[in-house]
Amino acid sequence: MRPILVTGGTGTLGRAVVRRLLARGCPVRVLSRQAHTPGEHGWAVGDLVTGRGLEAALSGAGTVVHCATTNGKRDVAATRRLVEAAGGAGVSHLLYVSIVGVDRVPLGYYRTKAECERLVAESGLGWTVLRATQFHDLLLRLLEGLSKAPVLVVPRGVAFQTVDVRDVAERLAQLAEGAPAGRAADFGGPEVRAVEALAVEFLRARGQRRPVLRAPVPGRAVKALRAGGNLVPGCAAGRITFGEFLAERRPS
Template sequence: MTTILVTGGTGTLGRRLAERLRTDGHEVRVLSRHSQPYGVDLREGGPGLDAALVGVDTVVHCASTPLGGDERAAANLIAAARTAGVRHLVYISIVGVDRVPFGYYRMKLGVERLLEESGLGWTVLRATQFHDLLLRLFEGLARVPVMFLPAGVSDQPVEVAEVADRLVELAVGAPAGRVEDMAGPEVRTFESLTRAYLRASGKRRRLVHVPLWGAAYRGFRAGGHLAPERAVGKGTFEEYLAARSRTLRQVRH
């Protein structure tokens, strides 16, 4: 079995990925700003990053933040991976980063280009938004009696555990370049997804559709972040909400 480093290994995706890799018998190192013994801020790099990569065969790069710095972090990771002789760098990106001119998407696309030019063996998987992200969004919007939704926007959420399974397959395989996108099973309007959340949570809110502006909004309205032809995910948003509700009840009891 191989030694695999997972950056962002304490996050929503990275945690599940690390668990699956360990279950399969791989030695897994988790790197994040606060995890030990590999507590490293990739934006700063340094000796801690070099030490984390000693003897590593494959890196799965899940660390990311909308606050900025992803490209600097990736550049540091790539340089250290070259020095360490890493064979394969796998990156999780987002469907539509080359079609929707949204700041965070542009940053993710920039990381993809750094990988392509790195001289390392690389694989990039683009996925649609995770169910967990939508839940956090709706919980925030539901804090007030009226939920304001972007008019005319749909989404195609995917189960994060399924993305983790796919990344396991890619991590143990040979570098494959950009592989086929991974999207959830259904393209749904924001209103449909919001109503599913309200039913599951037992909340009552008035929904108001708000037309926004700008090139990024036009890109989302046009469905640039969707991949209906790659609806390979199985779990629906309702199934995710039901499973989460069962877990919360078990924890309480």
């Protein structure tokens, strides 16, 4: 089997993807801007934005799992550079992880992800795009920030279907071993829950006491969230709930 190159392999999702691929017996190479000592998998030093080291990193790779992400135009430039280099290296399958709602929720980061999706789909390579709902980790960081105030204020009428990165990683590993699938079925978390209920569960898990206030928040992005643009209730493929995720991280 030709090696699978994972970009963003040191990030929250990327680390989980690498673990799942190794568990399935796949040869793995991780792209990093810094040199690392070889271990269970190989390393390749390269930079997606400048293109430095990409030719060597892609040499012999059959599949690329593109988990690396940043903000703004750098993300698009990095994906464009990867697409070009993968084409030149004879990569047969480019797998990109995106977000549910990139075509429905008008956020700058989402527009960037949608543009990256387009680059992958028009690359001329065999390709797969998997859209997942928001990660538990993201909601946790948001609630940690909001809970520093005396009152935890959340947008009224908004729900989330958060998903665990381990569940998404397992699905990505399955797709990486298979043939290019184009737009794969969206991957949602196991529950759709109002954000205020998630906030209460977070506070309870942390042993904190805060009033939770639902407030009307203006703006097109929040309007799209109220309309469920970030949800895929018919694709609730994840297994690990937000409550189970919090229990694993309960302070000792």
